[in-house]
Amino acid sequence: MTPGSKASAVIIGASGGIGGALEATLMEEGAFAVVHGFARSRSDAQHIDLRDQSSIAKAAAHVASGPAPTLVIVATGLLHEGDRGPEKALRDLDPDWLAQIYAINAIGPALVAKHFLPIMPKAGRTVFAALSARVGSISDNRLGGWHGYRAAKAALNMLVRTLAIEERRRNDRAIVVSLHPGTVDTQLSRPFQANVPAGRLFDAERAALQLLDVIEGLKAPDSGKLFDFQGEEIAF
Template identity: 75%
Template sequence: MSGAAVLIGASGGIGAALEAALIEEGAFDIVHGFARSRTGAQHIDITEEASIAAAAAIVASGPAPSLIIVATGVLHADERGPEKSLKDLDPAWLALTLAVNAIGPAIVAKHFLPLMPRTGKSVFAVLSARVGSISDNKLGGWYGYRASKAALNMLVRTLAIEDKRRNDRGIVVALHPGTVDTALSRPFQGNVQPGRLFDAERAALQLLDVIEELRPPDSGRFFDFEGKEITP
């Protein structure tokens, strides 16, 4: 792939590592990094469509992006975290979780997918999570996070079907990075099996390797950091 790469969520642990890796590889003419914590032209808030549209306008003024990665997400914030049982359900927290983890990436796709090339390989990837697999849910709990990631996976499948009409070699996928040593996972790392907690730099390289190997028939699917498909 060539042209531009876009990284949304570039201030997070995985996002920052992905941005650094893309710049170091030098395979793209330009790497756009956007994040809510950044200012000016690099600012984006995926809960605000106007902010997403403004970022898309900046990208549209340069080379077409053949790679877009959405590395945003919320699992806990402001002393709120994943629900352990029904009694923990809160409408406002559920709404925020869905807004950040599912609706935001969908609106990013609305504004950014039309900027991607109409011919040749292109990849629009979003970071999902294995807990968003309905068939893999054996433990319960984590209502909002599970539901929002399951919704994201369905949105990816639906986007892939429509985008195939625009570019039959375009690829839209969800990716599971594994458990990465970032602020998002830190409160829950005590439950991670030895050898299954990855640093952000390793996770970024693993994800880019998976992206490199993707082919058009993979569009609409959900893969882990080893390139293995996760069932819905």
């Protein structure tokens, strides 16, 4: 990454496997003046909760007091929690769980965009990226199941497309994208790793490097799209 020494980077979800690896990699590379890491489990200036818009606004105000961010990555996601997991059939649908899945996977990233896109530069290349998933592609859905997670990630992809159109009017070099990191060895994927083909389960450090390589190769016409960890576009 070569953003210049006066820019900052922001990682939302820095306490997670991928988010933590992204934060550590960016700090090690030293290309940014400041690397801000936010997470619900962190305190004070590093605290953010995607279900609490006031905490998102506070985090954005903290970042805005220093070098402008040219890179913002939302590395959060919710697939299972406690005894709750992805639905296998229609009978498993539960409104409270659906609301929670949407809150973290779609609404939260949209609120991050609401508060962070306006503090990104109005000129020059900027990247706002949110971690999505291949299962959020409607055209690629051949297995069914995982109703809430699929739908929430599909909603995220649509929000990213819409945000990209609006952000292009503010900065014609801005890039707003969804990224599919592949299956990464994190708490999110752990209960579902048994069926992952050999060589397709990535450690968090590798995933972070792959995602940053994809981000570095993005150009303005890529804004509004979904890309996998190899830089290949995934159709919505």
